[in-house]
Amino acid sequence: MRKLLRVIVILLTFKGYSQLNGTVINSQTKAKIPFVNISVANKNIGTNTNASGEFTLSIKDNETLIFSALGYQTKTVLVSAINNKIIALDPAVIALHEVDVMPRRETKLLQVGSFEERSIKSYFECNEFPWLSGQYFKYSNNYYDTPFLSEIKLVTKSRVKDAKFNLRLYTINEQGKPEDFLYNSNIIAVAKKGKHITTVNISNLNIKFPENGLYVAIEWFAIPSNKYSNHYKILKEKYEAINYEPLIGVIPTDNLEEKCQTYTTNLKDEGQFNAIIDFGNTIKKQYHKLAMQLILTN
CATH class of the missing domain: 2.60.120 (Jelly Rolls)
Structure with missing residues (x-):
């Protein structure tokens, strides 16, 4: 009986969850983007894309995902709106801190x-x-x-x-x-x-x-x-x-x-x-x- 109750609790816990397998790409070059940070809005749940730009995450269809990566604009997407398991990020124009160009000697x-x-x-x-x-x-x-x-x-x-x-x-x-x-x-x-x-x-x-x-x-x-x-x-x-x-x-x-x-x-x-x-x-x-x-x- 205890084992049956435990199974019921597990089933209820994961009810509504599905495994999302996706790939994050550059919207312009279509190149896959590695190590993108993926978080679930308002929750401490998240993952990263691997070196090939791919990710897996157990999540509900009504959840919202936030995708961010250095050099790209942050994108917020409803899970149910993700088409073909492809998420395209737009390159960002980032104003870097001004750098003085100076000859380097590396003697010190x-x-x-x-x-x-x-x-x-x-x-x-x-x-x-x-x-x-x-x-x-x-x-x-x-x-x-x-x-x-x-x-x-x-x-x-x-x-x-x-x-x-x-x-x-x-x-x-x-x-x-x-x-x-x-x-x-x-x-x-x-x-x-x-x-x-x-x-x-x-x-x-x-x-x-x-x-x-x-x-x-x-x-x-x-x-x-x-x-x-x-x-x-x-x-x-x-x-x-x-x-x-x-x-x-x-x-x-x-x-x-x-x-x-x-x-x-x-x-x-x-x-x-x-x-x-x-x-x-x-x-x-x-x-x-x-x-x-x-x-x-x-």
């Missing part, structure tokens, strides 16, 4: 931020809904002789092979929140299996450290190759916990300005990000910041 290096890999025991992780965590870096006059971003280093821990994630670079507005894109394409990074310092070389992008500050954000991808399943029991009942790799190392800080900010969505809404989650003990003024390091060069 400056390290911004520090951490000890062996001492890192805490991590941020992504569950079934992709989100975005970021770190604010304040500008210093000490960066004048080494103004270009060369490398971004962070501590990753992955339980799958070659977990992919994205880096986003923003300027900072007067409220201390991410504002304008410094680079309007994905910066795909790969975390090897195990615990490592993952280095992302961006020296070829010729990006200068903005004088109003820099926001470096990590975007997790909810794609099959990043999926890690952990099975466990509670009172003899079996459960499955799903995470999307990699884990990102964090270190403690008592500086409120340095604390990591995590967003439940990576969509910009009227120039602002929304739904901030604060980690740490705000009463004792103990916070977390990403174990991240910038390497600047001339």
Whole structure:
């Protein structure tokens, strides 16, 4: 009888849901768009397209999906209105932050931020809904002789092979929140299996450290190759916990300005990000910041 009731509950829970298999393409070139963020409006449900621009999502026909990707206009679509399982995104005209063209010599290096890999025991992780965590870096006059971003280093821990994630670079507005894109394409990074310092070389992008500050954000991808399943029991009942790799190392800080900010969505809404989650003990003024390091060069 208990098993029958359990089956009935499961059937009722998934009543009205169907599996949507689709592909996201460029409306002009018809090329498939990889790693598009797909979220369900007003819910913490979402996924990403894979490297081939394809996705799978269990959803109701009356739900609304929001598709967003760097370099494209955000699109909102009712599930029942999706034709031929194809979603076409229009390329966006993005006004990038002004960049001064200067000859680079790369004869000097400056390290911004520090951490000890062996001492890192805490991590941020992504569950079934992709989100975005970021770190604010304040500008210093000490960066004048080494103004270009060369490398971004962070501590990753992955339980799958070659977990992919994205880096986003923003300027900072007067409220201390991410504002304008410094680079309007994905910066795909790969975390090897195990615990490592993952280095992302961006020296070829010729990006200068903005004088109003820099926001470096990590975007997790909810794609099959990043999926890690952990099975466990509670009172003899079996459960499955799903995470999307990699884990990102964090270190403690008592500086409120340095604390990591995590967003439940990576969509910009009227120039602002929304739904901030604060980690740490705000009463004792103990916070977390990403174990991240910038390497600047001339």
